[in-house]
Amino acid sequence: MATSELNFKHLRYFWTVARAGTIAEAGRLLGLAPHSISAQLATFEGALGVTLFRRSGRRLVLTEAGERILGDAERIFALGDHILESVREDSLRRSLPFRIGIPDAMPKSVVHRLIEPALHTERPGRLVCREAPLAELLAELAVRRLDLIIADRPIPPTVSVRGHSTLLGESALTMFAAPALAARLANGFPATLDGAPFLLPGEDVTHRAGLLQWFDAHGVQPSIVAEFDDSALMKAFGQASAGAFAAPTMIADYVCQQYGVQALGEVTGVTTQVYAITTERRLSHPAMQAIHEAAGKMG
Structure with missing residues (x-):
């Protein structure tokens, strides 16, 4: 191999040609001239030291080495798509309402001091505060109607709700x-x-x-x-x-x-x-992190 680094642009061109079957169709999909695609493929084959395609009529067919590399390319691009989708989902999640349950007995001034900083995160979204008895709030947390409960106790051992209690202060x-x-x-x-x-x-x-x-x-x-x-x-x-x-x-x-x-x-x-009760062990949401930081400043 002429180089120890993989050129992902060349890998994308190879993958597109393999999926399209012809250089002309790959050029159309990529918005590039066919001769440019051919030159990039030749450079990629030279770098790898293998032949990736053989001609069969008007179409290009993968060689054995090409088949192996295509499989790897599929996994690489699938992972890339997954990463992009995760980022999009995270961005969407951060823009959605953040729903907080507050038991009736919690001092509201304490709760206000804790959750007010969540309004000033980079993507605060909209806070939705729901007040009810703790048992009712835990039931809503279990079916993901709440993201967080701020309570004066952890999840009672008699309640069969899968969640995590984090002492805030x-x-x-x-x-x-x-x-x-x-x-x-x-x-x-x-x-x-x-x-x-x-x-x-x-x-x-x-x-x-x-x-x-x-x-x-x-x-x-x-x-x-x-x-x-x-x-x-x-x-x-x-x-x-x-x-x-x-x-x-x-x-x-x-x-x-x-x-x-x-x-x-x-x-x-x-x-x-004061406890934070969530379905996730880590307080990963920006609003949760802001609440956790606010709790650390209270004393």
Whole structure:
């Protein structure tokens, strides 16, 4: 062989001639003059050191060496087509809506901070946020109606859904209260919570049990005036001085600013987690990567 490098342009010309059967037809398909195709084939045969065609009437028939090389060429171009198709599919996938499931009990301010950066990816597409109980969202994820669930727990072991749970972050809890109530509770916290009005998260909230254990450990029994599955509604009641409440420390500044409340102190030893639940092990979608990066900056 005259050269150690394969000229893929020559390989494409050879492949086209082999499929067309004549140099004239190959030239028509490639938009080249027949003499140019003949010259390129002669160069290709010289580089390989073999004869690729023999003439049979007006048509060109592959030699044994030509048959072997055609088989290799078919595989090479099929792989090339597959690569191009994969790129096209990926581009299409990135432009399609990205569907996120959010359980009712998830703090919406946490979710907003996580998914907002996904709007600024190179191809953000359109975010579709669906709110429902976790079990319902997992069922939709299983049939690919959702791309991602952001939850405060991994997939429960009792749920037969094939998926992957990735821990995005973890946060301690902080107690908050409206200014008038905070003035009564701040000095001597947490003992001052004993008998104080308190807004308890609903049974579906993972840190509820930890809160109740924390009360017992500190010997305080707040007066539970209401329970909420929706954390935003709970904060709204807290803003109206209905009672103290707990929220993730990672959004403490936001909670104080948005609801006009004050921080009383941290609920030591009690944390809340944030998980990404997907059907794919890797968070490969640009929106998922943006969410994962945003989680790394939260603390």
